[in-house]
Amino acid sequence: MISRRHLLPISLAISALTFIAPPVLADFGSKHDKHRVPKNARKGPRPPKQQPFDFSSIFNTVQILEAGAVEIHLGGHIDQATLEAMDPIEAYVHAFEEGDELFEMNYNALDGVGVNVGNGKRFTSFPRPDLRGPRAWANILPHRATGPNGDSCISCHNVPVADGGGGVNDNVIRMDPERKQKGFIERNSPHLFGMGAVQLVAEEMTTELHNLRDQAVDDSCASGDSATVEMVAKGVNFGEISVSCENVNYDNLAGIDTDLVVRPFEWKGLTGFVRAFVRGAAHQELGMQATELVGDADSDFDSVSNELSVGDITALAIYNAAQPRPVTKLELNSVIDTLNEEERETYGLPLSEADIASIQNGEEIFSSISCASCHSPEMEVSSPVFYEPSKHASYRDETYPAGNIAGLPTTSLQFNLLTDILDNPQELPSGQTLGQFEESENGGAIVRLYGDLKRHDMGRAMAEEFDEGNVGASVFLTENLWGVGSTPPYLHDGRATTMTEAILFHGGDAQSSKEQFVALSDADKADLLNFLDNLVLYLAPE
Numbered sequence: 001m002i003s004r005r006h007l008l009p010i011s012l013a014i015s016a017l018t019f020i021a022p023p024v025l026a027d028f029g030s031k032h033d034k035h036r037v038p039k040n041a042r043k044g045p046r047p048p049k050q051q052p053f054d055f056s057s058i059f060n061t062v063q064i065l066e067a068g069a070v071e072i073h074l075g076g077h078i079d080q081a082t083l084e085a086m087d088p089i090e091a092y093v094h095a096f097e098e099g100d101e102l103f104e105m106n107y108n109a110l111d112g113v114g115v116n117v118g119n120g121k122r123f124t125s126f127p128r129p130d131l132r133g134p135r136a137w138a139n140i141l142p143h144r145a146t147g148p149n150g151d152s153c154i155s156c157h158n159v160p161v162a163d164g165g166g167g168v169n170d171n172v173i174r175m176d177p178e179r180k181q182k183g184f185i186e187r188n189s190p191h192l193f194g195m196g197a198v199q200l201v202a203e204e205m206t207t208e209l210h211n212l213r214d215q216a217v218d219d220s221c222a223s224g225d226s227a228t229v230e231m232v233a234k235g236v237n238f239g240e241i242s243v244s245c246e247n248v249n250y251d252n253l254a255g256i257d258t259d260l261v262v263r264p265f266e267w268k269g270l271t272g273f274v275r276a277f278v279r280g281a282a283h284q285e286l287g288m289q290a291t292e293l294v295g296d297a298d299s300d301f302d303s304v305s306n307e308l309s310v311g312d313i314t315a316l317a318i319y320n321a322a323q324p325r326p327v328t329k330l331e332l333n334s335v336i337d338t339l340n341e342e343e344r345e346t347y348g349l350p351l352s353e354a355d356i357a358s359i360q361n362g363e364e365i366f367s368s369i370s371c372a373s374c375h376s377p378e379m380e381v382s383s384p385v386f387y388e389p390s391k392h393a394s395y396r397d398e399t400y401p402a403g404n405i406a407g408l409p410t411t412s413l414q415f416n417l418l419t420d421i422l423d424n425p426q427e428l429p430s431g432q433t434l435g436q437f438e439e440s441e442n443g444g445a446i447v448r449l450y451g452d453l454k455r456h457d458m459g460r461a462m463a464e465e466f467d468e469g470n471v472g473a474s475v476f477l478t479e480n481l482w483g484v485g486s487t488p489p490y491l492h493d494g495r496a497t498t499m500t501e502a503i504l505f506h507g508g509d510a511q512s513s514k515e516q517f518v519a520l521s522d523a524d525k526a527d528l529l530n531f532l533d534n535l536v537l538y539l540a541p542e
Helices: 056-065 069-074 080-085 088-104 195-223 274-286 310-321 329-334 341-346 353-368 499-504 508-519 522-533
Strands: 172-174 185-187 227-233 236-243 379-381 385-388 413-416 445-447 455-457 475-477
Touching (some): 080 088, 088 310, 195 274, 195 310, 195 379, 195 445, 274 310, 310 413, 329 353, 499 508
Antiparallel strands (some): 227 236, 379 445, 385 413
8 A cells, every 4th residue: 555654844833923915016027017028029939829639649559558547556446336245344444445545646647637738738737718629628527627736636635644734835726617707716725634524513414404494394384473593503503594384584594505505625615525525626636537527428538538436436535534533732642652753753742731731721712712603622423423425315416417327326335433443543541542533422423623614704804806606705614623733824725824824814703803812912822822733633654
């Protein structure tokens, strides 16, 4: 198996920064630039216009002499029926291990990686809607918003360890996939730890909201009276709806779509479940088109079809969903004897009594200035079993985007957050491991995500050039803070190089908390930052 350990040093500045950005000239110059050559004074031939490259002209020769990465590392694509025929635990472990390989391998042309971005090039850091030829970027289906900008998943998810976040150099530049809004936005790659638990929290919140609505409608039909219902799930308030027997008015909802489905993935909360996230990223970032996305068509004109099988996407979904939970430095300090010298240095261990006191005081301050009102420290899921496909109708495909051509799975693979997480097996004093989730008193799982899975207006400073998802240009899903101490830069586009900057960029719904932070003493500010820096990602060496 390819090694997944890419430990990098972690640093976090804790001093507040005050700065004024100077005017910036665009990289391509200004019409007022005195060194600009007048258009009518340019000499020499025009540069050649970029043309689509027909890979089929060399495909056969390449295929004779080379092999795709999937063939080399796995011997071929994963068969969904084979997974479903296995013993449930065996199927889960096999899918996880194969998903690990798929996540880390560097795909090549014979796998179908990349797309035509002009003159034979396969990758681009910038969207290319200007390439409008019959086999060019603008005509690829589904319409692209970015890239492809890499040849492996791990190339953007490796800070400070495999499956972590991405540096600012890994930012993804996106355009409006509907081509209705002009401009470009950037996205920083988030870490992938605990994804399955996040989906389960979203599923149960959605069930609560649907039950509130449906019960209100039933009661209204029985009584003949209208009612206003507060929409609260797991302590998170999503506004209210007005209900009668014949109508539901959603005008006063907040932070969620009118279908009342909590979508916990992407910076705008646009994707509901891990499988959809995986196949979307494969298409956008890698140019790897899943069969369930486009059928057996060569929709990106690279002479390869069926680039990722249904089984491949299942394995990737299981692998991502079964990532271990983020941990804390306090937890790592309690199992310090299991850590090597490099790990201790990376996480600043051992912690002194003063360090521990600072983290604990910082946690109290975090709540006292209302950060926890959006970054909720923990939520509980009553059922800790993750299913792929999900048992919840809002979190699985009723049909694939390509239609029925691929065939839906007939059996769900599954794992338990409390017992089946494969990474980080070090046992804590409580008996729980660093990878597994803590069991609640009711037999569920405690998910310490420091988020609320709700969209919030973050103020004018955060507003973007166009409104992705049509939810508001300054509206973003609350970022889950577990792992934040390991994943600079911060915010949706990586603009904040330190935690202090990230806090000071907050506005809108978070304006009051920011002002309270500014009013803290320097010592209390430092303790709050130490608490946040304590929320880290850890992956045990194999």
